[in-house]
Amino acid sequence: MATLADYEAAAGKDAVHEIAAIAARLKGLRVVNVNSTAVGGGVAEILIRMVPLLQELGVDARWEVIKGDAAFYETTKAMHNALHGVEVPFTDRMREAFLDTTGRNAALVNLDADVVVIHDPQPAGLVNGRAAKGGRWIWRCHIDLSRPSAPFWDFLRPFVERHDAAVFSAPQFTQALSVPQYMIPPSIDPLSEKNRELPDEEVRATLERFHIDPERPIVTQISRFDRLKDPLGVIEAFLRVRKRFHCQLVLAGGSATDDPEGSQVLEEVKARAGADPDIHVLALPSDANREINALQRGSTILVQKSLREGFGLTVTEAMWKGKPVVAGAVGGIPLQVRHRMTGLLVHSVDGAARALSQLLANPTVGQKMGAQGREHVRNNFLLTRHVKDYLLLFHAVMHGTSGVVQL
């Protein structure tokens, strides 16, 4: 397991030293993080690394995962889509599934802590038991909440407002709330299997294993098979571009344990790709981090043509690998992709096709964008920055905030 000192090479010594200076004021603080899946998805990826680092810094940090049945996960998937603006009926059955599962988990999950961090909607109902538990409660929202479907948000908001603070990944995700709201973008771990440096031979071997030609340009989107990631739109854009550029498309994704829709979308994508030898649809296991790393490093351009997005960690990963990015201008993506400096922001299939063409036609421009993107990630989106933000957040909920605080 990596220690804080191991991050100095990627994040810089100053970043690491400053985290230690801030954490010194929080030694012994008891913090529990709660989410709904131990594997798959960005939240689990962050907690797997962050909790041990907090522990190394002297914070008594834990991680609890709630358990649910099929009815609960169908409800929370529907909630996920609805909070992104998809119109989905909110039924009594869903309400019961959510509340019943919350009740069962309230008895199972250890929430005895100074600070309880609830990640996303799935465990939000646990706040009903806060009077008995004590502590400060933080609701950490990782999704795009800018256009939620009213019935679901009306159901969820009272739970959110029973917390002491809410955290969002981007300013446009805020809703009118009666509690203070903070902005903490998520991050990537530069030392993880998904992001560490790989030998060129391994990258090449991975491409060849998936029958991808390393000698030709490769356009890749790495995402769960989810309609909000618009994989069919990516195929459309690619087909237009391929009329002029002899390139290949890779659509690769795993699945999270709380995503029942994934297999359906995968079938739709496979049907659209058909037998096209230049389109590679790869359904990877949820722990295929090294393969994803190699696919990203072996690609010419990385795409994230999301229609809705929380933060878009695949964009951060792509930029960390020094690749130019073509991405939907949604959610937290514009926080990362500075148009024409670290990538190209697009709003449509046409826009994506044009952006891909520009980068394929001008590889040195793409290389420069990639280099700039990597530095932007180093300064703003590494795990070390994220740890620092959480430490400051703990300080804020425990002691209040006042503009300029002398630690």
Place this chain on the structure above:
Amino acid sequence: MADPFQFCSSAKLVELTGRRARTVPELAEGIRALDDAVLFHHTHHFLLQHQYWLPEPTSDFAWWVAEILQERALGEDLASINTVEFRSIHELKERILAVIAAHAGDRTRTVEAPSGLEFHFLRTHSYVFPTDHRASTLAEFAGHLEKVSLQSIYHHVFEARLRLSRATNDFAWWFRDSLGEKELAVSVEHLDPYVFTLEDLRARILQLVKRRL
């Protein structure tokens, strides 16, 4: 023996105020109503976020007005406000509002930002803490300046002057008050820190100090 210079650093927690603007009048209302920590965020956060790029935009207000609302003339005037001339956030706020007011007469219709591109008012909370770098002489100062973090330079040059309402940046203050180095203090004060990247600002100040040594 001069008082030593204690290099501090600061870390930022960004608060979402929940207030947003869709038009220039709403932008002005927000600027007027919200506190100095909000104004400081929108005129300074890019210095830390984009350390290796030229400091652009000069303020979020200027960028949003020009790029989202397409009010290029107002955007240019807001971008031209020379932050280094102001001794307090309050003075800066008044100038920004005055520039916006000056353009009100030119506006024949109120442009609204497209949905999703509204201006979001954010507030920076700064957490300041001492570092291991402490200098008693100018030579020691130079040695530490080469090594301190960019966040430390940002704190002493930008935050101390405007946010903590000190008359000048911390470096110039120490040169003048503790070391009696008036000329060096003046030369550092004459730098416009808003036109450098933080790394270039470090190099420039270091050059001035080494020239004096």
